[in-house]
Amino acid sequence: MARDLPIGNGNLMVNFDHEYNIRDVYYPHVGQDNQTAGDVSFFGVWCDGKFAWIGNPAWEKRLDYDGDSLVTRVDCHSDSLQLDMVINDTVDFDRDVLVRRVELRNLSDKKRPVRLFTHFDPHLGGNAIGDTIFFDPEFNGFVAYKAQRYVLINASGDDQFGFQSFAIGTKEREGYQGTWRDAEDGVLEAHKAIAQGSVDCTGMMSLSLAPGGTATAYVWWVFGKSYKEVASLDALVRERGAGSFLDRTRDYWKLWVKNDVDISKLPDEVQRLYRRSLLIIRTQIDHSGAVIAATDSDIVQFGRDTYTYMWPRDGSIVATALLQAGYSEITRRFFDFCCRLITPEGFLLHKYNPDGSAGSSWHPWLADGKRQLPIQEDETALVVVALWTHFEKFHDVEFVKPLYKPIIKQMADFLLRYREPHTRLPAPSWDLWEERRGIAAFTVGSVWAGLNAAAKFTDAFGETAQAEKYRRAAAEMKDGAIRFLFDETSGCFARSINVSREGQITADMTLDASMAGLWLFGMFDANDPKIVATMEAMISRLTIKTDVGGVARYENDYYFQVSKDVASVPGNPWIVCTLSIAHWYAMRARNAEDLQKAIDILTWATRHALPSGVLAEQLDPYTGKPISVAPLTWSHAAFVLASHVVARRANELAGAA
Numbered sequence: 042m043a044r045d046l047p048i049g050n051g052n053l054m055v056n057f058d059h060e061y062n063i064r065d066v067y068y069p070h071v072g073q074d075n076q077t078a079g080d081v082s083f084f085g086v087w088c089d090g091k092f093a094w095i096g097n098p099a100w101e102k103r104l105d106y107d108g109d110s111l112v113t114r115v116d117c118h119s120d121s122l123q124l125d126m127v128i129n130d131t132v133d134f135d136r137d138v139l140v141r142r143v144e145l146r147n148l149s150d151k152k153r154p155v156r157l158f159t160h161f162d163p164h165l166g167g168n169a170i171g172d173t174i175f176f177d178p179e180f181n182g183f184v185a186y187k188a189q190r191y192v193l194i195n196a197s198g199d200d201q202f203g204f205q206s207f208a209i210g211t212k213e214r215e216g217y218q219g220t221w222r223d224a225e226d227g228v229l230e231a232h233k234a235i236a237q238g239s240v241d242c243t244g245m246m247s248l249s250l251a252p253g254g255t256a257t258a259y260v261w262w263v264f265g266k267s268y269k270e271v272a273s274l275d276a277l278v279r280e281r282g283a284g285s286f287l288d289r290t291r292d293y294w295k296l297w298v299k300n301d302v303d304i305s306k307l308p309d310e311v312q313r314l315y316r317r318s319l320l321i322i323r324t325q326i327d328h329s330g331a332v333i334a335a336t337d338s339d340i341v342q343f344g345r346d347t348y349t350y351m352w353p354r355d356g357s358i359v360a361t362a363l364l365q366a367g368y369s370e371i372t373r374r375f376f377d378f379c380c381r382l383i384t385p386e387g388f389l390l391h392k393y394n395p396d397g398s399a400g401s402s403w404h405p406w407l408a409d410g411k412r413q414l415p416i417q418e419d420e421t422a423l424v425v426v427a428l429w430t431h432f433e434k435f436h437d438v439e440f441v442k443p444l445y446k447p448i449i450k451q452m453a454d455f456l457l458r459y460r461e462p463h464t465r466l467p468a469p470s471w472d473l474w475e476e477r478r479g480i481a482a483f484t485v486g487s488v489w490a491g492l493n494a495a496a497k498f499t500d501a502f503g504e505t506a507q508a509e510k511y512r513r514a515a516a517e518m519k520d521g522a523i524r525f526l527f528d529e530t531s532g533c534f535a536r537s538i539n540v541s542r543e544g545q546i547t548a549d550m551t552l553d554a555s556m557a558g559l560w561l562f563g564m565f566d567a568n569d570p571k572i573v574a575t576m577e578a579m580i581s582r583l584t585i586k587t588d589v590g591g592v593a594r595y596e597n598d599y600y601f602q603v604s605k606d607v608a609s610v611p612g613n614p615w616i617v618c619t620l621s622i623a624h625w626y627a628m629r630a631r632n633a634e635d636l637q638k639a640i641d642i643l644t645w646a647t648r649h650a651l652p653s654g655v656l657a658e659q660l661d662p663y664t665g666k667p668i669s670v671a672p673l674t675w676s677h678a679a680f681v682l683a684s685h686v687v688a689r690r691a692n693e694l695a696g697a698a
Contacts, residue, residue, distance in 0.1 A: 056338075068264045074166060081096075083096075086119075088156070099121045112291045131290045145256050156227055159196065161183065162241045172187050180272075182194055183204075184268065193263040195263070196244065206232075210233055210242075211238065224245070229244075261278050310647045333395060351378075352392045360375045373440055413469075417471045419483060445502060450499070456495070470484060477549075482559050489522075522559065532571075533571075535548040536551045593610075620676075621683075624686050627690045630694070642683070658671065
């Protein structure tokens with residue numbers, strides 16, 4: 042299930058599902074310690090004897106954001122309850138508090154009482170063992186805690202603070218579903234003052250609606266590591282008014298959204314998704330600098346793991362998109378984060394948790410009785426490439442100075458050493474899709490770019506002899522790509538090769554979108570005949586021949602496979618793969634007609650975003666609905682990067698006209 046509305050501030054991050062239920066609550070790291078474990082925390086309304094949770098079909102909803110901000114705007118209408126609602130949620134940009142404003146409109150011509158029910162299903166620290174919830178009469182709200190995780194929930198409405206009634210009780214054991222069930226008759230009767238173990242809570246606020254009138258209520262969730270901390274922040278919210286936190290956060294994000302590329306020649310809907318992508322990317326970045334691949338916890342249903350890790354490759358691509366858009370501070374934190382992770386040998390591992398610890402992995406350290414590195418080498422190389430992009434953009438010598446040895450030289454020296462002896466190409470590692478070990482085209486292109494970026498750095502810092510070593514190795518890799526990756530018979534590059542101990546080469550000629558790495562990072566020109574032949578064959582074979590369209594990863598892609606009709610549906614359409622085609626079209630465009638093909642792909646992406654602007658990893662090839670995680674941070678970065686290259690080319694063509 043997609044997460045339609047992510048909001049956050051780098052410490053506290055909240056996801057809403059397509060029914061507008063709170064599902065994921067990450068604190069104190071984005072992507073780490075899901076305080077709800079992905080379970081639903083409900084919100085419901087009772088009026089005139091009728092009750093409906095927000096996910097009930099009785100509510101017609103449109104889930105979106107309030108302009109270019111990380112404040113939600115959800116318009117709700119119910120014929121059966123004769124109510125309209127506008128709900129705004131935000132995580133304060135500076136403090137760890139989630140604020141909700143509910144504006145109700147009475148569609149009836151009579152005065153009516155309304156009751157709002159707020160439910161919290163805690164799994165503090167990521168599990169439901171040993172939680173405690175108590176009702177605090179000091180402010181008539183809830184406090185849930187375990188160890189150093191505290192959540193305080195409070196409310197206000199009709200000039201009063203706190204909940205008018207409450208229920209605290211048992212869930213997920215002994216046949217109990219939770220206190221939310223107690224709310225469905227409009228009356229909370231389970232008046233426990235405290236409960237421990239696997240527990241939840243529900244609070245009720247009572248409002249009065251005049252005929253055709255309106256009323257406003259607020260609910261806020263405060264997060265901290267002690268009772269004192271959350272009580273102090275709750276007092277601040279009550280003093281200043283919860284609405285002020287919504288207003289200031291809306292203003293903050295409108296100031297934050299910017300770009301250093303003139304995108305004005307792109308269609309309006311593309312410009313809107315561009316800005317929305319920047320904001321969604323920001324929600325997925327932890328204060329430590331870790332760029333999380335996705336925080337949609339529903340993926341845990343498949344394989345019992347999630348995407349809540351930082352892959353250095355994804356992080357580097359996201360950092361590059363943000364750099365091009367003009368963001369420096371958040372990208373600095375990413376490079377500092379990577380600097381802390383480098384192994385003594387100079388490489389990065391598969392993936393990492395937001396706190397910097399090593400993430401789960403399926404890459405083995407042992408093969409054929411011998412030690413091997415469990416890495417994707419592009420993940421090391423692309424950090425160096427992204428750091429050069431940062432330096433070119435901001436020329437911040439003092440920032441780069443402490444990173445010069447560990448990131449630039451140590452990583453580049455590893456890239457220099459870690460090579461296959463017969464071809465002089467990068468030694469085997471795992472491919473872009475983390476499925477095959479060998480010498481992949483994407484890895485060759487990224488390592489070439491990493492060595493060239495290191496050469497530019499060492500030149501700039503006066504180490505010309507070292508720069509020459511890096512350039513020579515990069516040149517040998519490009520020569521090796523032509524000699525060993527290019528197949529004269531088909532006229533296309535191989536997806537990957539494997540080299541035996543004796544030097545015998547076996548090529549995998551499967552057409553794969555990852556082969557774009559050969560030109561994407563500059564190893565080959567986009568107009569090189571070998572690249573053109575490869576890309577045209579790839580587009581022909583990997584384009585989905587349904588009304589949905591888009592481009593698959595590779596032929597007969599098994600991951601979340603929907604159709605075995607491989608001739609028409611070689612795989613599910615992936616956002617990142619499809620946008621790489623837009624990037625290629627834009628780089629080759631000679632006139633407005635050529636460029637339109639790239640613009641059409643950007644428009645395709647906007648059509649397949651959720652109404653909120655969220656982009657999934659992949660789509661159902663027949664319905665266009667999200668498959669796997671949504672949002673995928675990489676999808677949004679790919680949209681930003683493609684928008685940049687298309688916009689630049691549009692401006693160049695307009696200037697030449």
